Amino acid sequence: MSDEPVLPIVAVVGPTAAGKSDLALDLAASLGGEIVNTDSMQLYRGMDLGTAKLTVAERRGIPHHLLDVLDVTEPGSVAQFQRWAREAIADCRGRGVVPVLVGGSALYTRAVLDRFDFPGTDPEVRRRLERLVDEVGAPALHARLAEADPEAAARILPTNGRRVVRALEVVELTGSFSATLPAREYVDPRTVQVGLDCARRDLDERIERRVRRMWDAGLVEEVRALEAHGLRDGPTASRAVGYQQVLSFLAGDCTEQEAFDATVTGTRRFARRQDSWFRKDERIHWLAWDDPDRLAQAIDTTRTVTRP
Numbered sequence: 001m002s003d004e005p006v007l008p009i010v011a012v013v014g015p016t017a018a019g020k021s022d023l024a025l026d027l028a029a030s031l032g033g034e035i036v037n038t039d040s041m042q043l044y045r046g047m048d049l050g051t052a053k054l055t056v057a058e059r060r061g062i063p064h065h066l067l068d069v070l071d072v073t074e075p076g077s078v079a080q081f082q083r084w085a086r087e088a089i090a091d092c093r094g095r096g097v098v099p100v101l102v103g104g105s106a107l108y109t110r111a112v113l114d115r116f117d118f119p120g121t122d123p124e125v126r127r128r129l130e131r132l133v134d135e136v137g138a139p140a141l142h143a144r145l146a147e148a149d150p151e152a153a154a155r156i157l158p159t160n161g162r163r164v165v166r167a168l169e170v171v172e173l174t175g176s177f178s179a180t181l182p183a184r185e186y187v188d189p190r191t192v193q194v195g196l197d198c199a200r201r202d203l204d205e206r207i208e209r210r211v212r213r214m215w216d217a218g219l220v221e222e223v224r225a226l227e228a229h230g231l232r233d234g235p236t237a238s239r240a241v242g243y244q245q246v247l248s249f250l251a252g253d254c255t256e257q258e259a260f261d262a263t264v265t266g267t268r269r270f271a272r273r274q275d276s277w278f279r280k281d282e283r284i285h286w287l288a289w290d291d292p293d294r295l296a297q298a299i300d301t302t303r304t305v306t307r308p
Contacts, residue, residue, distance in 0.1 A: 007099070008191065008302045010027060010098060010193075011191070011193045012102040012298075013102075013193055017063075017206040017207045017267075018197075023294060024100050026108050027100050027299065028100045031098040031100070031302065034065065034098075035059070036066060036088050036094050036101045037064060038112065039105055042067055046068075046072060047072065050242035052214070066081075071230070073230040073234050074234070078108060078111050081111065082118060086102065086112060112145070114186060121173075122169065125169050129141070133161040133164070138158060140161050142158035144251065151203070184281060184283060191305065194287060195227075195278055198290075211267060227247065241263060241266040245262045285298075285301045
């Protein structure tokens with residue numbers, strides 16, 4: 001029998017602004033771990049303030065993986081991210097380091113942790129659907145998706161043309177997008193998810209304060225600089241909450257106050273979708289975001305998957 005320690009895979013999940021980054025850092029420091037980012041927008045270089053990306057100083061000297069790996073003009077892919085994240089996890093564990101995943105992108109987290117295979121693609125079908133998006137708009141195609149696969153449509157925003165196209169492509173190739181989502185089964189049974197629970201009123205207040213801090217720190221200037229590097233044409237990055245609203249302000253489509261208010265509203269809406277997704281996963285161990293003993297409880301939870 002090997003004497004090598006059994007290292008867990010730890011994921012900190014929950015809605016935006018609930019304090020996931022702080023808990024992940026505490027866990028990494030306590031367990032001898034490193035951080036693996038699972039926020040789809042923190043993958044982008046230069047998207048710092050609007051994604052609440054930790055500065056180098058705020059990372060406490062703990063190595064972080066999968067930050068700043070894409071230009072804002074590049075599309076994001078869950079399949080691509082799955083490969084990168086699993087490589088980062090294997091690298092950490094191979095060096096005797098506990099990987100601590102953290103981020104609010106629920107699909108990205110699940111694609112890494114669970115047995116999750118992606119359906120194939122057909123370039124001709126994809127191009128035809130992309131032309132349709134240009135001709136009739138994403139909401140019209142979303143309505144078509146709602147007829148073909150209501151469950152899939154319920155999880156995708158009508159304005160997210162890229163995801164609507166992908167879902168319709170899978171429907172056309174396999175008959176159902178929803179059916180391609182797997183049962184909840186970890187790739188490695190030594191996986192544990194810790195969720196941060198925050199009451200809606202508290203979360204709404206934290207979100208508004210966070211957006212105000214982003215604005216005061218220079219979010220508009222950050223977006224203006226990224227716009228010069230192609231952000232407006234980025235198929236994924238341009239849709240990020242905050243960035244999309246500031247781009248509208250810079251284009252003269254709304255006032256700065258309207259952009260701020262829309263960012264707060266959009267972030268709150270996003271947080272509700274995150275919470276709804278994570279609540280469906282019965283494997284998550286929920287902790288109160290403001291519990292002074294949350295770190296000790298989280299560490300004890302990790303021991304449940306490392307005990308012989």
